[in-house]
Amino acid sequence: MRFVQEKPRRGVICNYGVTERFKTGYVSVDFVMPLTAENATGLSLLSGVLSRGCRRYPRMDQISRLLAGYYGASFSITASKAGEMELLSFSFTHLDNEYAIDGEDLRAAMMDFLQEILFCPLIENEGFLPDYVEQEKVNLADKIKAQFNDKRIYAAERCKELMCAGEAYGIHEMGDPETLKSFDPQSLYRFYARMMREAYVVISSVGKDGGGFLDPLAERFPDRPGAMPETEIKGAAGSAKEIIEPMELNQSKLNLGYRLGQTALENGAACRLFNVLYGGSATSRLFMNVRERLSLCYYCSSNIDRFKNVMFVSSGVEAAKYEEARQEIESQLAAVAAGDFSQEELDHAKIYLIDSIRSLSDSESALASLMLSGTLRGVLQTPEQEIGEIEAVSRETVIAIAREAALDTVYFLKGVQGEQ
Amino acid sequence: MIQSKVYTCPAIGGAYEKLIHPSGLTIYFMKMPGKARKAAMISAKFGSINYAFTAPDGRQVTVPNGTAHFLEHKLFEGEKGNAFDFYAKTGAKANAYTSNDKTAYYFVCSDFFEDNLEVLLSFVTHPYLTRENVEKEKGIIAQEIKMYEDEPGWQGYFTMVQGLYQEHPIRRDIAGTAEDIYSLTPEILMDCYNTFYHPLNLVLAVAGDVDRGRVLDAVDRYFPARRELPLQSMPIHEPDEAGARLVERNMLVSRPIFHLGFKDNDTDVDGFALSQKEMEVEILLEYLFGKTSPFYSELYETGVINSGFDCWYDLSDYFSFCVISGESDDPKAVERCAFKHIKALIDGTPDEERFREIRNGLYGALVMETDQAYGMVNRMVGNHLNGAETFDALEALQKISAADMRKRAMGMFSEERSCLSVINPLKEG
Known part of the structure; x- marks a missing residue:
């Protein structure tokens, strides 16, 4: 390849x-x-x-x-x-x-x-x-x-x-x-x-x-006049805003938006690794605790946008369990920020991510989108190069990313019973 | 002694092997040299429709809706921890699903294939059910049920199935209600396990650049001996006509969502004939309702349907029905138009050129899938449980004529065997 x-x-x-x-x-x-x-x-x-x-x-x-x-x-x-x-x-x-x-x-x-x-x-x-x-x-x-x-x-x-x-x-x-x-x-x-x-x-x-x-x-396209568009990256406002909207639903949806910091921006591989460890896999902190340990939900996961340097957590919960679920999501992030995770957990996250990247080479569209996102970011990396970077990520960098993650917005779509 | 048969497809230079292990387990093995991705799936012929059965000790057992699905969740639990704790060490992406007629457990990985296979086989063969871990799962599954209750696409589909069928156990909810699952106990789950998770009722499929000998070694360890299985035949009685021609519900949707189903009660087809039937129906659906069809152009260009339109065939050993689905302000116009084009095909002569294009397209899609490890294990398992062989479809495609397709239309579609479900907007979205 x-x-x-x-x-x-x-x-x-x-x-x-x-x-x-x-x-x-x-x-x-x-x-x-x-x-x-x-x-x-x-x-x-x-x-x-x-x-x-x-x-x-x-x-x-x-x-x-x-x-x-x-x-x-x-x-x-x-x-x-x-x-x-x-x-x-x-x-x-x-x-x-x-x-x-x-x-x-x-x-x-x-x-x-x-x-x-x-x-x-x-x-x-x-x-x-x-x-x-x-x-x-x-x-x-x-x-x-x-x-x-x-x-x-x-x-x-x-x-x-x-x-x-x-x-x-x-x-x-x-x-x-x-x-x-x-x-x-x-x-x-x-x-x-x-x-x-x-x-x-x-x-x-x-x-x-x-x-x-x-x-x-x-060659059918003439030279382009401008530069590649850029994404503006902002820090979180002082305190997080909380917005609750009611809707006639059986299940409520809880979403948390975070702004990531400078360490995440400069260390793409570490940022992805942090996400896998925190909420991006079926062995993550969020899955193992919010779902498996506390039985609060069927799904609870995080995802990151590396262009915008933000992270979102989403889960489907009982309306009455809003506080409990939110608290657990936040305290799991605090635990990662405090370095309260084992070397084994970090190694597992690396293995998980490396396995995913290796699998990319079996999908043409996945390889093409890897080339595209690399081009948009200005760093074209093959799967092998990405794997090398992930292997080298240190524990300290992951901790720093978690520590710099600032909660910006909590959105709760609250399920309420209908009037009929 | 292991029985083995190799199936080849010369056109694509591909092959897979089907083995019957001494324990009774059926194994499919497809070598994919040079591919990074590897996949394995093990599936029990046990789904939501198997609600009443005879346990190995002779007792007649009836279980609540949602039992097969609940057991699927619980087989991820072991004495030494959760299966995900083990998969964490290897980086595999593992999951499972339960449908009307089967429960399947699988993983996809690029590294540590053999370790992952150990995890898969060990968890599926060693249930670990305690009062505590069964209780713990109820909260999780209750949320899964609630999530589906709010999904109009799923609700519309299931409402259609319940309208289409009158007595068939496919009418039973796969996940059950909260009340159903709160009544479950480890004993009920073990009755199901002991009855249905028997090697003769299981199939394992492996695909990728994997060592065949090591796969068989692992199977030897987890499936040591042959046991007898009291045969579970499940008589299904289903009247020919649909239970209802129209079923409606209200939910929070932006525009009405429709599902139009056509059932066919001819489920006694097996082997090559089944593959041929499946391919005939796939071509037929594309011919009548696909993007190249006059039906699609007519409704799309007049704004009756939009690009969210889809059609597919649901086939199992126990049922066979087609679905067309989408968003429309006038679902009855979609239904009228569908029957108009069905009648035109049956009364007229098929467009041979369009038929050939569709057949080529389907062939190309199947060939491309033979590169995908997960796609192949899923297909091999599904076909086996239905009583078919995967490569038969490629061969059947070369035999099917436009006349076969037209004849299939006569058997597949009738107004009496169809049901339209509509999810109407509850209030302004």
Whole structure:
């Protein structure tokens, strides 16, 4: 496994993950823009509209049939956020040519198809097709609303939004209904043209090929005018804010948002290790205590965002057990901060994380996203290099990360019985 | 003596081996040279539908809903600690699940495979149930039950299943209610364990770059001798037609969520015929309702459904039904449109070209899955418990014609055997 990075244009980066492991090939193109309401909404809407068709394949069923005919090649366009960046990602997976029954060149066909989608959209009157834009606006509005259906995700997003109100990070990756209303076929087309001109471009391939084959694609993008978008990192405000919202639910959702400190920011490997030890695995402090020892919940876990340098803890609990669960979550963090964990626990966390990283090399999309996040962070590391860093993490660094973690926001979605 | 048979798929250069261990345990072994990820799964043919049975000592036992699932949680407990304490030393990602018809325990790892296999086999073969640890689990599972009570997707699906079936034990809730699980005792759980966690009722699957001899050595140690198993046949009676054509509930959702189910009571199919049936239904669903279908275009372009739409086939030894599901303000229009396209296929001639594209697509997806250790152990275990062989599907795909697909549509879909469930918004989201 090796990673090769080329920069054929300013702001256009090509990554190659070279490996013989797969029966398939994978390519993705990511456009990176700063996270603003306009960009999040616009890129999310574009993911829908561009999926509908292009000049050569104007209907969705034509695209689906094309992909099915290429032995079930998959293709998707998705918008997502990474720290305070919004990404629009075009990716495909295809069967290697050697497995094609009639000897087709599947990779060439898919590269060709990708470029049709990217560069030759369906246009009329200097805008996208009004029908497609209208329908996809309705779909996106639906999707934004449908988040409410999964209360676990809803509560986690609400906590993020409350903690980072006024920061770009508080903007949802799908954008918001108000900004969505402002897009019409022409303004969305102008937005698309701006993305094609200005957004940072990261092209990644995973497969047997070591380099060069992405060049014809990369060269179609002119030099980018600006720098890679940055994420602003803030410290916690003096005391934590607590927000309790009632809803007619059987189970309450408890979410805690933390700001991490300088040590976490400078030691990515240690930060991930801290998360595994504290709440990121089925052998973590949170799982073993909040669930196994106290039987307070079915799930209780932590996750970190290394771009924004924040951590979130989430759990589903009985409304009456709010105080007890919150206290245990906080006291487990205090225990890690006090160094109250064994060398064995730390070693286990290392083994757990190393095992996960090793497994990445079996998944093309996981390798591609590792290259992408490395590129966005400015440090491209292979799984082997990441493992080396994790092995070297010291106990003191983990303690320092826990000690610097500051509780910012507690969000409790409180289950109450209905009136009917 | 170990009986062994190798199944190969020349088209992909892949093979796996099926062994019958002297204890009666069935083992699937698939070598994946050069892959980092390794996986093992052991599964008992014991799920929520097995609520009444004869214990090995001849007693007739009836257990509350949620018992199989509760036992799954408890088999992670051992005299010397929790299974997770052991997996912690190796870094494996371990988990388990219980469905209507099976309980499966598995891990995925890249290192220490043999240690992990020891943990898996030792915990599944050594139940450790005490009053205290059974009590402790009740709080955890009560929260799991409450979580599902608030999940509209699951509630909509299960409401549909209960409408579709009239008498079938699939109507029983997998996790049970809080009341069900609070009535459980170590004795009830051990009755289930002694009846269903017998080598003849278990299947183990291993995939990855793993040493075959060491896997068999470990099995020898944990499954020393053959025991006889009083055969548990479970007669299921289910009337042909659905119990209800429409079932509705209200929950906190942004837009109505629908599940439209079609049951087929022809569950006496095994072996190659079953794989062929499964592939016919998979192609059929994609042909009728997939993204390349006129049905999908028609409803998507008019905004009746959105990209959250999905369709799938639920197949087991005990049941067989198709589901189409999504969000819609007009679920009845979705139902009408579905039957319109089913009728058009049955009354007309299938589009051969689209049929072939779908068949190719399905073939490619199955080939890609043969690279995935977890995907393969899960598939080998599931197929075995249903009475099928995994590679048969690849062979069947090459035989199926558009006419077979059309014929399958006639058997699979009828209005009398369908049920529409709708979760309506309780109030403005």
